[in-house]
Amino acid sequence: MKKALFVLTSVMALSAVTAFAAPKPWVVGFSQIGSESEWRTADTISVQNAFNDDPSFTLIYSDAQQKQENQIKALRTFIARKVNCIVFTALVETGYGPVLQEAAKAKIPVIMIDRDVQASDRALRLTIMGSDFVKEGEKAGTWLADYLKKQGLDDGKKAINIVELQGTTGSAPAIDRKTGFANILKQHANWQLTRSQTGNFTTSEGKAVMEAFLKADKGIQVLYAHNDGMALGAIQAIKEAGLKPGKDIIVVGVDAVKGAFEAIVAGEMNATIECSPLLGPQAVQAVTDLRDGKKLPARIWTIEGIFDATNAAAALPSRQY
Numbered sequence: 001m002k003k004a005l006f007v008l009t010s011v012m013a014l015s016a017v018t019a020f021a022a023p024k025p026w027v028v029g030f031s032q033i034g035s036e037s038e039w040r041t042a043d044t045i046s047v048q049n050a051f052n053d054d055p056s057f058t059l060i061y062s063d064a065q066q067k068q069e070n071q072i073k074a075l076r077t078f079i080a081r082k083v084n085c086i087v088f089t090a091l092v093e094t095g096y097g098p099v100l101q102e103a104a105k106a107k108i109p110v111i112m113i114d115r116d117v118q119a120s121d122r123a124l125r126l127t128i129m130g131s132d133f134v135k136e137g138e139k140a141g142t143w144l145a146d147y148l149k150k151q152g153l154d155d156g157k158k159a160i161n162i163v164e165l166q167g168t169t170g171s172a173p174a175i176d177r178k179t180g181f182a183n184i185l186k187q188h189a190n191w192q193l194t195r196s197q198t199g200n201f202t203t204s205e206g207k208a209v210m211e212a213f214l215k216a217d218k219g220i221q222v223l224y225a226h227n228d229g230m231a232l233g234a235i236q237a238i239k240e241a242g243l244k245p246g247k248d249i250i251v252v253g254v255d256a257v258k259g260a261f262e263a264i265v266a267g268e269m270n271a272t273i274e275c276s277p278l279l280g281p282q283a284v285q286a287v288t289d290l291r292d293g294k295k296l297p298a299r300i301w302t303i304e305g306i307f308d309a310t311n312a313a314a315a316l317p318s319r320q321y
């Protein structure tokens with residue numbers, strides 16, 4: 001009996017020591033912008049799963065529902081709760097300076113993922129990981145030039161009538177994808193951007209804006225959409241207008257979501273430029289490095305491809321989003 005009691009006490013003492021020795025999980029606050037697209041949902045799940053699968057982290061998630069004021073409020077809550085690190089996607093580029101100053105004052109490191117803040121506020125965050133949005137716009141333009149040439153549709157003289165569906169006004173991907181595409185457009189004197197309007201990165205707004213474009217302009221040859229969600233909405237509008245998307249109007253999007261692959265395979269969309277939302281594992285790696293005292297690089301890029309009729313069908317079965 002005495003022996004049994006001794007063993008029990010020793011086990012209890014040992015568990016107490018072990019419990020004591022276990023390091024406290026690092027608390028990470030993640031401020032997401034909302035759920036405007038299929039892409040965004042995949043991004044949220046990727047980040048949540050990556051942190052939740054690692055017991056050394058506790059993730060506090062906040063969805064701003066596309067409102068900057070909600071996001072600023074969430075960041076202030078993270079600061080008040082003294083989280084160890086903030087992971088943050090900025091809805092738009094401007095307006096976060098004061099709250100980032102508050103985080104810096106509280107010595108809470110901020111890691112941006114996907115969308116950055118304006119250049120003058122970048123010193124207030126440690127790093128940005130995600131895609132090169134300017135390059136994505138350039139890739140869309142270069143793909144178009146190549147395609148028009150191969151199809152014998154561009155003699156360099158006759159006007160090519162292009163319309164653009166922009167992402168959320170003031171957001172990094174909308175600004176940069178426009179700039180990137182414009183860089184290529186400049187190289188083609190006969191390319192004309194006849195209409196360009198925001199569709200706010202949503203399928204429904206993409207459709208509504210495309211409907212208006214089609215009513216006002218019967219000569220649209222190309223649609224460049226800043227994301228696939230808007231491109232897919234526009235494809236509906238093109239069909240409802242009695243035209244064939246992918247044939248009567250060339251459709252180029254960005255993201256490489258499954259819906260775009262299906263549209264390409266069906267011949268209703270021509271190309272999508274990949275922008276990976278699967279940022280979770282990279283985010284966990286960066287926060288782990290930070291916790292281990294390692295210096296983070298100022299920029300962490302994701303590597304991405306281009307998909308069209310030549311490779312979409314083969315890639316579709318293995319797509320994760």
Ligand code: AHR
Nearest residue numbers: 037039114173201227255
């Ligand atoms: O910031 C990335 C962009 O945001 C994606 O291209 C778009 O689909 C999303 O809403």
